[in-house]
Amino acid sequence: MRRPFEQIVTEYGPMVLRVCRAVLGPHDAEDAWSETFLSAIKAYPDLPPEANVEAWLVTIAHRKAIDVTRAAARRPTPVETLPDRPARTGRPEDWDGDLWQALKALPARQRQAVAYHYLAGLPYKDIAALLGGTADAARRAAADGIKTLRTTYPGDPVDTEQKEVAR
Amino acid sequence: MTSPSDPGRLLAALPAQDGPAMARLRERLADQAQREGILDIAYRTLETPVGDLLLAATDEGLVKVAFAVQDHDAVLSHLAGSISPRILNAPRRLDEASRQIDEYFAGRRTRFDLPLDWRLSKGFRRAVLTHLRDIGYGRTESYAQVALAAGSPRAVRAVGTACATNPLPVVVPCHRVVRSDGTAGQYAGGAEAKHFLLNLETAA
Structure with missing residues (x-):
């Protein structure tokens, strides 16, 4: 028997929001989340009971993120040239601007591979199915992304951890 | 223990839980689903002197009222199986029912005037x-x-x-x-x- 969709929102909503934020940044993440869950609730009654809900949602989110990116590209002013606005709530913990700057600088494939593997927990073969190519290629994309982030993102947790130890 | 070089920690600045954002997104989802006619069951809980009541409604009307002792999660699971799993916590559809039940418990209402969906009883x-x-x-x-x-x-x-x-x-x-x-x-x-x-x- 299928669970009430509300439980799906509770259990996976925060994960999908992280993925959308990592892939699209603060402006468009919430639109992609909304499109993802609207599409998901529509299709939910037909989802096979044995389906992996996480992979299913990330697949939808992946497609919706592409739609949102295309829509953004059609805007008169490319979003890349806009100054980065803070999250809509204005709370600093909503979004770390430095992390987004570093993620944004990655090739889209690497950013997606990092988000789908490290935030959604998808295995590389599932990520390969989304991005095309082999599981090994997906693994390399994620590894390359992480490697670059370590050098470009000032909030590198190695530093943070050392600071914590020093306290 | 996560090692300092755990790539997951590199992304720790992305909050794992963001309550205000989720609240906003849930409300938006409920509104959009309602507008598109795919919110098969909307529910909320209502505090009353006899404990929290679960109120659930289809497009046709109030379909289920349940006491806390009946286990609201179990009731929602049952609704998912018997009517539809497209169920969201979306209080707006229950505004009128909530108002009338509040009035009833306050002693200001002696009969309910609500559309009822009788499909669970045959x-x-x-x-x-x-x-x-x-x-x-x-x-x-x-x-x-x-x-x-x-x-x-x-x-x-x-x-x-x-x-x-x-x-x-x-x-x-x-x-x-x-x-x-x-x-x-x-x-x-x-x-x-x-x-x-x-x-x-x-x-x-």
Whole structure:
């Protein structure tokens, strides 16, 4: 028997929001989340009971993120040239601007591979199915992304951890 | 323990939980689903003197009222199986029902005027429950009287079952059906809740 969709929102909503934020940044993440869950609730009654809900949602989110990116590209002013606005709530913990700057600088494939593997927990073969190519290629994309982030993102947790130890 | 070089920690600045954002997104999802006609069941819980009531509605009307002792999660799972899993916590559809139930518990309302979706009750049970709406506020009938009124004088036990499985307690007043000896008898919300409702109605 299928669970009430509300439980799906509770259990996976925060994960999908992280993925959308990592892939699209603060402006468009919430639109992609909304499109993802609207599409998901529509299709939910037909989802096979044995389906992996996480992979299913990330697949939808992946497609919706592409739609949102295309829509953004059609805007008169490319979003890349806009100054980065803070999250809509204005709370600093909503979004770390430095992390987004570093993620944004990655090739889209690497950013997606990092988000789908490290935030959604998808295995590389599932990520390969989304991005095309082999599981090994997906693994390399994620590894390359992480490697670059370590050098470009000032909030590198190695530093943070050392600071914590020093306290 | 995560190692300092754990790539997951590199992304720790992305909050794992963002309550305000999720609240905003849930509300937006409920509104969009409602607008597109795919929100098959909207629900909320309502605090009352007999505990939190679960209220659930389809497009047609109120379809389920459940007491806390009936286990709201179990009730929602059951609705997912019997009606549709497209279920969201979306209070707006229950605004009018909530208002009327609040008024009832405040002693300011003696009958409910709400669209009801009867699909969870069939056949004889439904005939019994339909009759219950004719038992006025503050009055009671015995199970035997209800059986007679429903056209099956010998079906006293079946009347008991119909009341026990009433999908819309409080609103469809199965609490007004009592034993022939005048004692309250069983109730889905517990004997205490039944006493409370009967007292509420005689006090008003």
